[in-house]
Amino acid sequence: MNIKDKSFEQSAKILLGAGLIFAGISHLTFARKAFQAQVPNWVPLKKDDTVIQSGLVEIALGTALIFEPKKYEKTVGKITAGLFTSVFTGNIAQYKNKRSAFGLDTDAKRFGRLLFQPILVYWALKSTGNIK
Template structure:
């Protein structure tokens, strides 16, 4: 086997592992939005989001949890659609970013994000999540 082929195979294995890990993260985050973390996540919802959507904070938290579970499940169940699903996951991470900014600006604690430093780090984590989603679901190497 050529070195180029070994490299492509290694990248494919890494992408697959990254995709499965991303699916697990989305499923766990979605479950937390629907169960133990539900109450705490309400404070992350900016006031303008409730006005624009005409939903209360709890409905937005539940909806985001359902979307996370759906995206995580789709990554596992629809491997042939992984590129489109990856783009949807990346778009979701971009869509929830204003909530992260709101939480950082207001200084309000939420599950796993109590200190100001953790909330600030979360802002820089979001672009990494977008990149992760796009890379892990990218086209196969030839």
């Protein structure tokens, strides 16, 4: 990998981390209600508790992506990809139950959101050196 590729990878990782921090803060504040629309009914916690806890996890992972020591980079990337994989069930629940949130007010928009989740998984893995 040349320096140009490494610089792009580092920038992508920082951008992803910043996005996670922003999403986590939004879970705890202005978008809290909207995130509840994504919590599947089978989750055994209250929807608001799930949103708060996932927001804290996103802030922690976003911070780790930006500031982790190099020796933990791949591990943090795998955990972040795992988070994106696990919250995919929430995106499916939003689509299946026709819950409008974040401007996703049609089946087509909610379905389109489903297609974005694998990109986030790839981004987390690629930007942390798990995928060459």
